[in-house]
Each structure stands twice: as structure tokens, then as C-alpha cells.
Amino acid sequence: MTDIHSTAIVEDGAFVGDGCRVGPYCVVGPNVRLEPGVILEAHVAVAGHTTIGSGTHIFPFASIGHKPQDLKYAGEPTRLEIGQNNQIREHVTMSPGTVGGGDLTKVGNNSLFMMGSHIGHDCIVGDHVILANNATLAGHVELEDYVIMGGLSAVRQWSRIGTGAIVGGMTGVEFDVIPFGSVIGDRARLAGLNLIGLKRKDLPREQIHALRNAYKKLFESDEGTLRERADVVATENADQPLVKTVTDFILEKENRRFCTPRGGD
Structure with missing residues (x-):
């Protein structure tokens, strides 16, 4: 059965599927859709035109679907779509798209977003991705499947990271990273292939x-x-x-x- 804590606020219009759990002091906006089995731990805030896929588990103080960090954004009904079976840990932020970027931020399935990681507006993120603590994606970034980003790493806007690539901790990615590549450095340089992966x-x-x-x-x-x-x-x-x-x-x-x-x- 669906379990909504008495202190949570689920606004009229929101959809909460079977088996969802909405914990204490969560806020779920009127245009949010929680597919079956979604778990929101305490103090999660979900806003905007946001869909969260079944089995996704979101931890305290995550901010999902709020106004993107783009000064051109004027309140348009842009979207954030999050897939199935993701783990979204504490203080993670994910922004919806913007009109200039196709109206959509999309996150795939079976990924782990560790504490403090950020998905900027209009990003496209594949499946089986790992963002370690405080890894950040600027707007319009594309991450293909099985990408791993180390802690405190960052990707500049409009960059692409190919499938199976790994980004070292504290690395700043300014340009595209080839599939299966391994990059390191304060400004990323290619250090070889992700042979372990x-x-x-x-x-x-x-x-x-x-x-x-x-x-x-x-x-x-x-x-x-x-x-x-x-x-x-x-x-x-x-x-x-x-x-x-x-x-x-x-x-x-x-x-x-x-x-x-x-x-x-």
C-alpha cells in the first residue's frame, strides 16, 4: 500500500503510485508523478513537471525538479524525467530542461547519484551511471551508459562523455571524452582506456x-x-x-x- 507520512505535503494533482512511500516533511508538487514503488525518505522536495520511475529511492534533502539555474528560464513547463531503480542520495539536485535546450532533462535507469551530485538543465544521462560525491554536470551535458564520475569532478556545458568512460576525482572536463576513455587532471587529459571496466x-x-x-x-x-x-x-x-x-x-x-x-x- 502507498504510505504517505502525516507531515508530508502532497499537493493536489500529484500522482503517487502503488507501493510508494513518502516520508516525513517531504513536499511533492502538483505536476509530479511518482511511479509505483518510489521511496522518498524524509525532507525530499520534488517540484515541477517531474516523473520519477518505479523503484527509485531518494534520500533526505534531495531537491528534484525545481527551477533550473539558468537566468533565461521564465517559468515554462519544461520537464525532468528520471528512470527506474535509481539511488539518489542526500542533497542531490536535478534540474528540469529549458526551452533553449529541448525542454527536457532525462536520467536513465539503475544509476547511483551520491551525496551532493548535480544534474544540470537539459542533461541526458544514460543507464548504470555513477556520480560520486559532489560530481556536477553543467547544462546540456550528455553522459552515455556505464559512465563513472569521481568525487568533486565537473563537466562543462555541452560536453559529451561516451559509454564506459571514467572521470577521475577532482577532474574538470572541458571537452568530449571518448567511450571507454579514462581522464584525469585539473583540466582533463586522456590517460588511457578504462581497462578495468x-x-x-x-x-x-x-x-x-x-x-x-x-x-x-x-x-x-x-x-x-x-x-x-x-x-x-x-x-x-x-x-x-x-x-x-x-x-x-x-x-x-x-x-x-x-x-x-x-x-x-
Whole structure:
């Protein structure tokens, strides 16, 4: 059964699904939708046009769906969509989208957002993501599946971080990070591949070996631009799915800058 504490405020119009628990002193706004099995611990505030997927567990003092930190925002009914089975820990903040960014901030499934982490307006966050304590995403950031961000790290607006990448603690990401990349530094530089993450997925050794060879051709050569090298590597590795994931990411959009071992390229 749904359990709403007597001190909680659930405004008229809000939807609270079967099996939800809304703890003491929570505030749930009129345009909020809590799918079945959502748990709000004490002092959680959920506002705006926000949907929270089933099984997501939100801890005290999280602020979800309130006005985005964008001076151009003028109260438009933009949205925040959070998927299923996420853990959103204490003092996490997640903002809705803005008109200039497509009206939507979207968070996927099965992720962990540790204490004090922040999802800015218009971000798109994939599945199985981990943001450690006080990791922050500025507006319009894209995080693909299985990204890990270390504590106190930050990503500049409009940046992309590819699937399976890892960002070291206290690292500032200014440019795109390739899939399976590992970046570190006060201004992020590419330090290699996230080999531990790849091995944990029990991927075939030959695929990881091909990816390592492709990485060397992409980032240890000075011939041509990164985009030109990616074209060559993609042709040479048409049957290698991990390599294709990286080259597709590089070639998908023009005029992008990437974290490289030397800085931005």
C-alpha cells in the first residue's frame, strides 16, 4: 500500500503510485508523478513537471525538479524525467530542461547519484551511471551508459562523455571524452582506456586488444587530424564493435573537441 507520512505535503494533482512511500516533511508538487514503488525518505522536495520511475529511492534533502539555474528560464513547463531503480542520495539536485535546450532533462535507469551530485538543465544521462560525491554536470551535458564520475569532478556545458568512460576525482572536463576513455587532471587529459571496466564486462579479449591498438593509432600518431585518423581506424576495424563505438562517437558530430593525452584536440 502507498504510505504517505502525516507531515508530508502532497499537493493536489500529484500522482503517487502503488507501493510508494513518502516520508516525513517531504513536499511533492502538483505536476509530479511518482511511479509505483518510489521511496522518498524524509525532507525530499520534488517540484515541477517531474516523473520519477518505479523503484527509485531518494534520500533526505534531495531537491528534484525545481527551477533550473539558468537566468533565461521564465517559468515554462519544461520537464525532468528520471528512470527506474535509481539511488539518489542526500542533497542531490536535478534540474528540469529549458526551452533553449529541448525542454527536457532525462536520467536513465539503475544509476547511483551520491551525496551532493548535480544534474544540470537539459542533461541526458544514460543507464548504470555513477556520480560520486559532489560530481556536477553543467547544462546540456550528455553522459552515455556505464559512465563513472569521481568525487568533486565537473563537466562543462555541452560536453559529451561516451559509454564506459571514467572521470577521475577532482577532474574538470572541458571537452568530449571518448567511450571507454579514462581522464584525469585539473583540466582533463586522456590517460588511457578504462581497462578495468572493460574487463569487468567479460568482453572478448580480441575485442579489447583491437581497441587498444586503435587507441594507439588515434592518439599516439601526429598524422592528420583526430577525425581523419578516426576515418582510417573505422575502415580498418569495421568488424570490431568496441572500436566502432569509439570511431562513431568521434565522427558523429563535426567541430567537436576531445580530451586527448595532450589536452584538447
